[in-house]
Amino acid sequence: MxxxxxxxxxxxxxxxxxxxxxxxxxxxxxxxxxxxxxxxxxxxxxxxxxxxxxxxxxxxxxxxxxxxxxxxxxxxxxxxxxxxxxxxxxxxxxxxxxxxxxxxxxxxxxxxxxxxxxxxxxxxxxxxxxxxxxxxxxxxxxxxxxxxxxxxxxxxxxxxxxxxxxxxxxxxxxxxxxxxxxxxxxxxxxxxxxxxxxxxxxxxxxxxxxxxxxxxxxxxxxxxxxxxxxxxxxxxPPHYGVRMTLPDPVGLFDDVMAATSRLLDRLCEKLKAQEAGARILSLTLRRVDQEARSVEVRLARPLRDAARILPLFERGVGEVDAGYGIDQIRLEAVQVEPLPVHQVSHVSSGRADQLDDLVSRIGTRIGLENVQRFLPADSHIPERGFIIAAAAYSAPGGPWISPRPRPLRLFSPEPIGGTGSRPPRQFRWRRMFLTTARATGPERIAPEWWLADESWRGGIRDYWHVETRQGRRLWLFYTPQNPGWFVQGEFA
The missing domain is CATH 3.30.70.270 (Reverse transcriptase/Diguanylate cyclase domain)
Structure with missing residues (x-):
């Protein structure tokens, strides 16, 4: 005043x-x-x-x-x-x-x-x-x-x-x-x-x-x-954008990447001061004819390490038509998330960072939403024991917890011939004649009545782990309410 x-x-x-x-x-x-x-x-x-x-x-x-x-x-x-x-x-x-x-x-x-x-x-x-x-x-x-x-x-x-x-x-x-x-x-x-x-x-x-x-x-x-x-x-709010005006237009890939590296260093310093990390970055290249070309990079995790981010721009910058030259370069963190400082241990392997970098590289080509991972879900129904989520927007889940082993491969139930409540001694599956050598079970699984699922409305299922003399290890189930045998999975 x-x-x-x-x-x-x-x-x-x-x-x-x-x-x-x-x-x-x-x-x-x-x-x-x-x-x-x-x-x-x-x-x-x-x-x-x-x-x-x-x-x-x-x-x-x-x-x-x-x-x-x-x-x-x-x-x-x-x-x-x-x-x-x-x-x-x-x-x-x-x-x-x-x-x-x-x-x-x-x-x-x-x-x-x-x-x-x-x-x-x-x-x-x-x-x-x-x-x-x-x-x-x-x-x-x-x-x-x-x-x-x-x-x-x-x-x-x-x-x-x-x-x-x-x-x-x-x-x-x-x-x-x-x-x-x-x-x-x-x-x-x-x-x-x-x-x-x-x-x-x-x-x-x-x-x-x-x-x-x-x-x-x-x-x-x-x-x-x-x-x-x-x-x-x-x-x-802090503005996460930096730019550079060049005294002479440039058009070579190495020159543009060198300028981008300098801008990244400045931007990462801003991010570090605010304890933030970038998820989406946009690089705008202005040509001397006043037209602009943009390169966008999406990251699997919040990041402010210039050395890890810079290689992700190589593919996009290489596809840019520089025309008569580029005279201004602007770099902006479009989406920012908190990234607090954490203690680095001498025993850290860095594998999580390597996986994030791999997801970012693949996502730059095909889209982060298309890089997916399986996560465990809280359900005893085999088909609902997992969910599929984008790897960039989810963290790896814990191990699957099940009272009995589950097959590595699951597929839709496939009927086979057989009578009685115990696995058949011989049956035909996928044009193969198989003979039961050992059967472990049954494991009775009841439907989740609170969810609408027509495939499980029929009633309970009795699952068996069947090892055949031909080397196949199958997951069979029997439906007591409507007698019949089905194969739903195969163990490795």
Missing amino acids: FDGMQRRVVSMWFPRLASDRVLRAHPIDGPFALTLKQNNANRLYCLNEEAERQGLHRGMSYADARAFCPALQSRPANPVADRRFLHILRRWATRYCPWVGLEEPDGLVLDITGAAHLFGGEAAMLSDMRMRLDRAGLAARIGLAGTRGAAWALAHHSEGIAAPDNMLQALGPLPVAALRLADETCIALQRLGLRTIGDLEAAARAPLARRFGPGLMMRLDQAFGRQPEQITPLAE
Whole structure:
């Protein structure tokens, strides 16, 4: 803040932030409300203006609201999306000043000291804010004063501008709730006859401090500027992008890779400082004719090791047509994930890194989603004992846990001839005549009745491990409810 310049603060309150956000994307005529489940009851979370005119209010039971207003339309609330939208508004508000903070869950606070003259004065600045927010379909109430507390009080209970030299005139008529006090404190003050900020300012401080503690006096002093209250702006997220402008155009593969290596070193330093790793990187090569060519690399795991990332660009860079030359190279980490520093052991084999590098290399050619691995699943049904997942987006699972050995190869059940509940002595399978040498079992497996699977609706199965004289080791099962024998797997 400049010496001798009076501080000026703007408070923006969006009383219907959540509903305005939804209605901007899906306009609805008539009463509308967002609902949120609280304490096992579905309650109104945010309403539009029409619903408020019908007598509905926040916290009201949704069933009661429908009884009062049968035409009420509703959707489930999404507080996470609302908070994300508030952050977007915070970035928009930096057009007025760089010092913008959050008044969660539905407000912003701006320190416009020294910036109002850029918009023609304070009144013109507030008029511009209201015009732009109204055009965006957002209801807002705005207050401007010399302190954060006074600006908040005006935005929530009066609106307008408080002159720097007469704060009491602007705040005096406002209720004590404008000081951001707890509800029980406001009720207790009203019982004492202290209904407005003016009444509270004129009362003796010592008895109030003894009865309500220092918090009440602190809020009063913050509103009148006798005690400072800071505005903490959110730091801009780090930008993981670097670029290099070349004095002379280059077109050779080695020159482009050498420049990419230097950019990677700089980018990995940024990632290391933030304890982050890149998952997707984009290399943009701008030619002298102003056309650009891009090379994208997707990694199987978050990574910030330049030596391991650089070879992955070779194939893409080799396919780029340099034209009359490349004069600018830009490298950006498009997707970044946390990668905290970890202790490196002297006994580490590095095999996990080698596997990740292999998956990244193969994925660069055929797509990471097409490099898959088998993972164990929690099911005793043979067909459901595993799942298939992309190797880049999953970690290796633990060993399969089964009370009995399972065959390495599984296939759809194939019927064979046989009668009785024990494996047949001789049977024909895949045009081969086989003779049973030894049979181990049975292992009875019942269907998972809670899942819909027509192949297992028939009932239980009795599985046998059968070794044949011809060397085949098969997995057979018998269905008692509908007598028959089937082969479903083969052991190695």
